[in-house]
Amino acid sequence: MISVGIDIGSTTTKAVLLREGAGTAHVLTRTGNLPGQTAREVYGRLLSENSLVESDVDVVATTGYGRRLADFGDVVMTEIKACVAGVRNSGLPPAVRNVIDVGGQDTKVIAFEEDGEIRDFSMNDKCAAGTGRFLEMLAGKLELPYEEFVRVAAEADQEIQMNSTCAVFAESEVVGLLARNVSKANLSAAAHDSIAFRVASMVRRVRHEGEICFVGGGAANTALVRAVEEHLGEKVRVPPRFQMVVALGAAVEGLRTLAKHRGKEGC
């Protein structure tokens, strides 16, 4: 059986093709202004890159904030459910029971049981200050490419506290700090620390026993992962295809739903 999971996020759209017993393939692109259309394009690209046509696919599962904008999905689910399924199929040790997902638009922390049942979850409020967007915005303010903004955080030599709890106020605060000749490295570290503090608070609110993993676009940011580890006082695991985890989970859940449906029909 072939399943495709498509995670239509606010910043990027990810698609994973899952062939039962034959591994996976994936595609990632920026979402842009037309999420439904982007999802369709990503799906088409994934099929053509794998020499498949739509009729070869048994089930398409969509997830992410644009999950209902793709009109060709067979199964729709929240990214919370898909994320847990993805983490459990990402080759991480079974001791992992908590997941941090820092995306462009929001941040989620999910705690789950050994069997994958979601125990609790938390999402940051409608606020950019706890998301990847916050870091992108501050990188722009410091006139640094994002990768450079992440890299220089490791060169910080002074601890600066960012007091603002709002992305808009934080931007003003950065302007003030720059005027006081605070280095870009120290500012970058402070910004990462500010987000890590928020993420760690969310983890403490919902966390379950077991280890923690970090997925989503935010997991690519080594400075952020390090800062979160410091705040939590423990190591955080990052799976190899951290950005594909939710799409993979959608594909897995799609297969499961299909199997359940066929089982019922068989009865």
Add this chain to the structure above:
Amino acid sequence: MTALAGLRAAADGREGALRAGIARGREVVGLPVPLAPPPEIVEAAGAIPFRLLAAGDADAELRALAALGRDACGTCRGLLGAAMVAHPPVTCLAAGTACDRMRRMLEAFGSTGLPVFTVAVPRVRGISGQRKALAQELRLFAGELSVRTGVPATPERLAAAIRRGNAARRILREADGLRRLVPPRATGTEYFDLVRAHGLLPVEDFLALAAAVPGELAAREPPSPDPVRVLLTGPTLLDGRRDALAILEAGGRAVAVADVTDSGTLASGEDVPEDGDPFLGLATHLLAHPVLAAPLRPSRAFRERFAGTLRASGAEGVLFRGVPFCRPFNSEVPALRLLSTVPFLEIREEGAAASGQTRTRIEAFVEMLLARRLSGGPP
């Protein structure tokens, strides 16, 4: 057309009928939900009670912002905004006060040019003599309104209005009971449609149109598979803030089987005593079943109500839909979480329409409850 559809249509078309009534010289008293004097008094004084609902759109709330300030909750802003934008078909307003912001809202209502009657509803229960004091307050309101309408609210007229009001409450309670059955025979959406019609229609019309609704709902095929059962709480779910309810019940996977909200079962409650002094009876009812959860003070009374409803409903999850700045409700959330023996989801969002994040949270909550039920895990 089903009885419920007929009731919905009548409620939707109510404003036009009221405008025609006003043109014929009738007095229509706007009662701001969620806190208002008993509509029975309005009827007894020969006027037509009409529940004002908060606007469900952001524009109306923005208009009210200037009058109320940012620290007023969305419910007050929605109510005032609706009055400022839509000019409801009322000739005066009658309202109770429960919090300082509500008082400010009523002052702002006065700026719309409508006369405003206020009734002071005590915020704390259990004070000696308060039942008699509230009865006297209601008597004064009845007297003032009677002067305006020219129809005295005699005890006989009031007693008759109370009997009709109780008949309407029995219909609401019957529908409420249907959503608590396993599997539920009514949804929260259907129940709140009844509550809305109850607030908008004259009681005679409501009785005529709604009497068949519970029987009609009970006769339907029960939903399959059995949806997960959720208890709703938070300030109000009657008007523009039904977004959380709509998301929760979409697709039939979950049903709001009970609620502890200002505009749900709290508003209907048990019957008003029909014997003795009718004003004392209304005061007794108002104190025992306040239209607003906030006056269920001390907090213990509110928490006991929440815990009792949770137990009785067999809910598998609790959804709190709050609005920023609604302090009386929001301050209870930590206690409600502790009391909750089932998963608890808190949504606190400003504005009338739910964001994508709210949708994701509620849908994920339902997924979580469904998975728990399937795995036979802890409730």
